[in-house]
Amino acid sequence: MPLVSSKGKSMPQSPIRKLVPFAEDAKKRGTKVFHLNIGQPDIKTPKIALDAVKNNTLEVVAYSRSEGSEEYRVKLAKYYSDHKINVDAKDIIVTTGGSEALLFTFGSIMDAEDEIIIPEPFYANYNGFSIAQSVKVVPVVSKIENNFALPPIEEFEKLITPKTKAILICNPGNPTGYLYSKEEIKQLAEIVKKHDLFLIADEVYREFAYDGTEHYSIMQEAGLEDHAIMIDSVSKRYSMCGARIGCIVTKNEDVIQTALKFAQARLSPPTYAQIACEAALDTPESYFTEVINEYVERRNVLIDELQKIEGVTVAKPKGAFYCIAELPVENADDFAQWLLEKFHLNNETIMIAPAAGFYSTEGLGKNQVRIAYVLKKEDLITSVNILKEALKQYNA
Structure with a gap:
C-alpha cells in the first residue's frame, strides 16, 4: 500500500x-x-453584500485577475486609507481567505527549515501552515497571568538565529483577544529592522478593539515598508466567513511579485465572493x-x-x-x-x-x-x- x-x-x-x-x-x-x-x-452579514450577489446579472462566472479584481482592490485601498493605512491597489493581492494569504506569504519569504517567531498561544492553523511549507515555528511564550501581553523584547532577541526570517503576530489576537499597543508595535518594528526580518501581522480582527482602545496597524509604522506584511480577511469584519476572501497587503514589491506567482498558480479568487466583498465595503459605520x-x-x-x-x-x-x-x-x-x-x-x-x-x-x-x-x-x-x-x- x-x-x-x-x-x-x-x-x-x-x-x-x-x-x-x-x-x-x-x-x-x-x-x-x-x-x-x-x-x-x-x-x-450586511444586506448590501448579500444583495450584490442576489441582484447580479452576470451571464458568465469568469475568472478574475489572479491578484483579484481591480475594482475590488481599488475600493479596498480606499477602505485602508480611511483607517490611516496608505496603500495602493498594486500593494494588495486578493486571496481565498486569510488562510491562503498566510500560505502565500510563508511560501514567498521562507525556504524549508527557515524559522518564524510567533508569540504563543497563537491561531492553531499557523502550525499547519508552517508544516505545509516545511518552516519551523519558534514560539515565544506569553502567559495568562500577564493577560497574554507581549513578552519582553529580549525574549525575541534570544530566539533570533541565521535561519530566522520573520516575526508573526495576530492583532487583535486569536485565541487570546490581546490587542497590541502602539508602543509594542514600535518595539517589534525596531527589532525586525535591526535584524533585517519581516514583520507579519494577521489583522483580521482590526475592527474589534474595545474599552476605548485603538488598533494600530504595522502598515501605519513609518520605515517598515520593506518589512511589513499585513494579512486581512472579510470573514469576521462583515460576518462573511464563507465568502473566503482575504488579502496580502505590503509595500515590498518583491514580496508582491513573488506572492503573485503563487496566486497565478491557483488561477483566481472566487468571482461572486469578490462582488459581495466589494459591496460590503459600503457598509455604514x-x-x-x-x-x-x-x-x-x-x-x-x-x-x-x-x-x-x-x-x-x-x-x-x-x-x-x-x-x-x-x-x-x-x-x-x-x-x-x-x-x-x-x-x-x-x-x-x-x-x-x-x-x-x-x-x-x-x-x-x-x-x-x-x-x-x-x-x-x-x-x-x-x-x-x-x-x-x-x-x-x-x-x-
Missing part, C-alpha cells in the same frame, strides 16, 4: 474542528450543543458600532460568569471575540470530549476548543480552553452554567 507523506502525517488536527464528530453524535442523541469552539459570528457594542456586552457577561467559577482563571480580552480560560482539570482535550460524549445538563451541553493546539511548545495549555463569545448573551450565561456543573461532575 502506498504511504502518505511524512509532512502529511505531521499536519496537526484542528483543535477547533477535531471534536466535530462527537458534537454531531451528541446532536443525534437529542442533546443541544452550544458552540463556543469556533469563531463563527451569529451577527448578520453604524453597523460596526452596533456589532462592537454587542461583543463588548457579550465579553463582559462571559468574563463575569467565568470568574464566578471556583478554580477558573480567565484573561480579559481587549479585542477580537475569544478568551482563554484555565480550568481546574488536568487535560482539557479529555474534558472537552467528555462534555460531548457523556455529559448534559437539561439535555444541553457545550463545545469548547482545547487550548493545547494553540501552542507549539509541548505540554503548554493542557488545562486551558479557548472560548468564542459569538453567541447571544443568554446562551453564554447558559453555557457557563453548564461548564460549572460539568466541572463539578468531571472532577468528582
Whole structure:
C-alpha cells in the first residue's frame, strides 16, 4: 500500500474542528450543543453584500485577475486609507481567505527549515501552515497571568538565529483577544529592522478593539515598508466567513511579485465572493458600532460568569471575540470530549476548543480552553452554567 507523506502525517488536527464528530453524535442523541469552539459570528452579514450577489446579472462566472479584481482592490485601498493605512491597489493581492494569504506569504519569504517567531498561544492553523511549507515555528511564550501581553523584547532577541526570517503576530489576537499597543508595535518594528526580518501581522480582527482602545496597524509604522506584511480577511469584519476572501497587503514589491506567482498558480479568487466583498465595503459605520457594542456586552457577561467559577482563571480580552480560560482539570482535550460524549445538563451541553493546539511548545495549555463569545448573551450565561456543573461532575 502506498504511504502518505511524512509532512502529511505531521499536519496537526484542528483543535477547533477535531471534536466535530462527537458534537454531531451528541446532536443525534437529542442533546443541544452550544458552540463556543469556533469563531463563527451569529451577527448578520450586511444586506448590501448579500444583495450584490442576489441582484447580479452576470451571464458568465469568469475568472478574475489572479491578484483579484481591480475594482475590488481599488475600493479596498480606499477602505485602508480611511483607517490611516496608505496603500495602493498594486500593494494588495486578493486571496481565498486569510488562510491562503498566510500560505502565500510563508511560501514567498521562507525556504524549508527557515524559522518564524510567533508569540504563543497563537491561531492553531499557523502550525499547519508552517508544516505545509516545511518552516519551523519558534514560539515565544506569553502567559495568562500577564493577560497574554507581549513578552519582553529580549525574549525575541534570544530566539533570533541565521535561519530566522520573520516575526508573526495576530492583532487583535486569536485565541487570546490581546490587542497590541502602539508602543509594542514600535518595539517589534525596531527589532525586525535591526535584524533585517519581516514583520507579519494577521489583522483580521482590526475592527474589534474595545474599552476605548485603538488598533494600530504595522502598515501605519513609518520605515517598515520593506518589512511589513499585513494579512486581512472579510470573514469576521462583515460576518462573511464563507465568502473566503482575504488579502496580502505590503509595500515590498518583491514580496508582491513573488506572492503573485503563487496566486497565478491557483488561477483566481472566487468571482461572486469578490462582488459581495466589494459591496460590503459600503457598509455604514453604524453597523460596526452596533456589532462592537454587542461583543463588548457579550465579553463582559462571559468574563463575569467565568470568574464566578471556583478554580477558573480567565484573561480579559481587549479585542477580537475569544478568551482563554484555565480550568481546574488536568487535560482539557479529555474534558472537552467528555462534555460531548457523556455529559448534559437539561439535555444541553457545550463545545469548547482545547487550548493545547494553540501552542507549539509541548505540554503548554493542557488545562486551558479557548472560548468564542459569538453567541447571544443568554446562551453564554447558559453555557457557563453548564461548564460549572460539568466541572463539578468531571472532577468528582
